[in-house]
Amino acid sequence: MSQDDHFCSLEHLKFDNRFTRDLPADPWAANARRQVQKSCYSRVKPTPVPGPRLVVHSREVAELLGMTGEMVASVDFAQVFAGNKVLPVMDPFAMCYGGHQFGQWAGQLGDGRAINLGELVNPEGQRWTLQLKGAGPTPYSRTADGLAVLRSSVREFLCSEAMHHLGVPTTRALSLCLTGDKVMRDMFYNGNPQAEPGAVVCRVAQSFLRFGNFEIFSSRNDLETLGKLVEFTICNDFPHLGEPTPATIARWFHEICERTATMVVHWMRVGFVHGVMNTDNMSILGLTIDYGPYGWVEDYNPSWTPNTTDASGRRYCYGNQPRIALWNLAQLGNALIPLGGEVEPFQKGIEAFSASYALGRETMLGQKLGISTFQSNDVALAEELFSLFGMAETDMTLFFRALARLDTQTETTPAGIKELIGEAFYSIDELKGELLTKWADWVFRYQARLKGDGLPDGIRRERMNAVNPKFVLRNYLAQEAIDLAEQGDFSLIRELLEVLRLPYDEQAGRERFAQKRPDWARHRAGCSMLSCSS
Numbered sequence: 001m002s003q004d005d006h007f008c009s010l011e012h013l014k015f016d017n018r019f020t021r022d023l024p025a026d027p028w029a030a031n032a033r034r035q036v037q038k039s040c041y042s043r044v045k046p047t048p049v050p051g052p053r054l055v056v057h058s059r060e061v062a063e064l065l066g067m068t069g070e071m072v073a074s075v076d077f078a079q080v081f082a083g084n085k086v087l088p089v090m091d092p093f094a095m096c097y098g099g100h101q102f103g104q105w106a107g108q109l110g111d112g113r114a115i116n117l118g119e120l121v122n123p124e125g126q127r128w129t130l131q132l133k134g135a136g137p138t139p140y141s142r143t144a145d146g147l148a149v150l151r152s153s154v155r156e157f158l159c160s161e162a163m164h165h166l167g168v169p170t171t172r173a174l175s176l177c178l179t180g181d182k183v184m185r186d187m188f189y190n191g192n193p194q195a196e197p198g199a200v201v202c203r204v205a206q207s208f209l210r211f212g213n214f215e216i217f218s219s220r221n222d223l224e225t226l227g228k229l230v231e232f233t234i235c236n237d238f239p240h241l242g243e244p245t246p247a248t249i250a251r252w253f254h255e256i257c258e259r260t261a262t263m264v265v266h267w268m269r270v271g272f273v274h275g276v277m278n279t280d281n282m283s284i285l286g287l288t289i290d291y292g293p294y295g296w297v298e299d300y301n302p303s304w305t306p307n308t309t310d311a312s313g314r315r316y317c318y319g320n321q322p323r324i325a326l327w328n329l330a331q332l333g334n335a336l337i338p339l340g341g342e343v344e345p346f347q348k349g350i351e352a353f354s355a356s357y358a359l360g361r362e363t364m365l366g367q368k369l370g371i372s373t374f375q376s377n378d379v380a381l382a383e384e385l386f387s388l389f390g391m392a393e394t395d396m397t398l399f400f401r402a403l404a405r406l407d408t409q410t411e412t413t414p415a416g417i418k419e420l421i422g423e424a425f426y427s428i429d430e431l432k433g434e435l436l437t438k439w440a441d442w443v444f445r446y447q448a449r450l451k452g453d454g455l456p457d458g459i460r461r462e463r464m465n466a467v468n469p470k471f472v473l474r475n476y477l478a479q480e481a482i483d484l485a486e487q488g489d490f491s492l493i494r495e496l497l498e499v500l501r502l503p504y505d506e507q508a509g510r511e512r513f514a515q516k517r518p519d520w521a522r523h524r525a526g527c528s529m530l531s532c533s534s
């Protein structure tokens, strides 16, 4: 092998497939839909596709994996990451998991359209599981086809990278490939299926284990397999906790509760709504996982959900996310208790979620408002702000960037306030009369609070702009990129990926990506309404 060859070929990546080596496998080799018992996974190969084509990749993820530019540019790259070629070092498999969906136990679900290629070990010795989403059916595909369409793959690819750059714990995305196949989808479940371009995203995470991977064995009273998976997870992903005894399992649960709280605080900070917080979509590492009918709050509204499937119950709306995370953690706790532990430490874990979330939220609100030491009566100031948001459609993202520009030394007037925050209002005409008086009152008190805090304006502004993004993957921007991509133009996907790499920077010349939702997008499918069809 020449030196050049070493840098060019994917064949030289190092893999160490612990999951398939150490955990019980489904003994049946056929790729047929079935209930899989006493096994953590089934070996299954991606389905070959007719026209693999790389659309876009994330250079940060390629670097993280130790992939060179030559590797990404190689013909093999699209072959491997669209599912046509399995490298000899890979050991592809689909995981068995269950889940509570919309509050009900749903039984076995599993990787119905995700195929893990194996665990890559990068030059630093870090382990990363690579997973293809949309690479064909598995034993867990139930009645579906195992495929994914371009629109949902663009959304997953862009959003996972955007979330990472925002500092939100998330699975990553290496690549987005077209398959050359068409996939039938009934986007609105209204009897109008259309042929859409098929695509595959390669996702990357230290582990793709979900709450549902543990729940499934507990639901079947298969404590032996549950114990093996718990031991594997603690040893590999939580080694700092020590030997997996019942006490360790309780501490592990405690840590999952805290990590989940941290993740949800971030979601609330940036205005992200996951949309389908079923327990099969909750990562054991506290990562945002499974970008389906997610959305970004535009006008601030706690009861907003992008998911049309959830429109009536609004179980997974923006404001419910902390409560649902807690409910999901309780299901995970119930699944783990049979491993011989006491109930009480698990109860403490649940309490730790609430405490962590409350503290995390206060810190986050203080940071968003630029207050250096958040005090108990600042909670009221923040809550009043949220109630003002509810009185006229106000864009949360634009608002906090505008607020950072406030000058504490200049006395504010109603006209000055309108000038400062006006751009955050969907209808500026609403900002008058009683509402403007209320805003003036709030800004006056906020200004007084900032003066008391004593932080120089420049420093406060910098701190606020480091937690209040200017650029998020606004629902309509993703849709614009999809509309173009469906016509074969991928330029906006690439441009958005670039913009979203630096979400807190001003990025002069890129203001068009920091505009509130235009009117055309208000009721347009894909912008404010999404179904699970993907």
Ligand code: AMP
Pocket: 109, 110, 111, 112, 113, 114, 140, 141, 142, 144, 145, 146, 147, 148, 276, 280, 281, 290, 292, 532, 534
């Ligand atoms: P989700 O609502 O996307 O989290 O999916 C719930 C379950 O349905 C998971 O087990 C998925 O793997 C499975 N699933 C979703 N879409 C498909 C599909 N097109 N083909 C096979 N399985 C799917």
Ligand code: MG
Pocket: 280, 281, 290
């Ligand atoms: Mg899912």
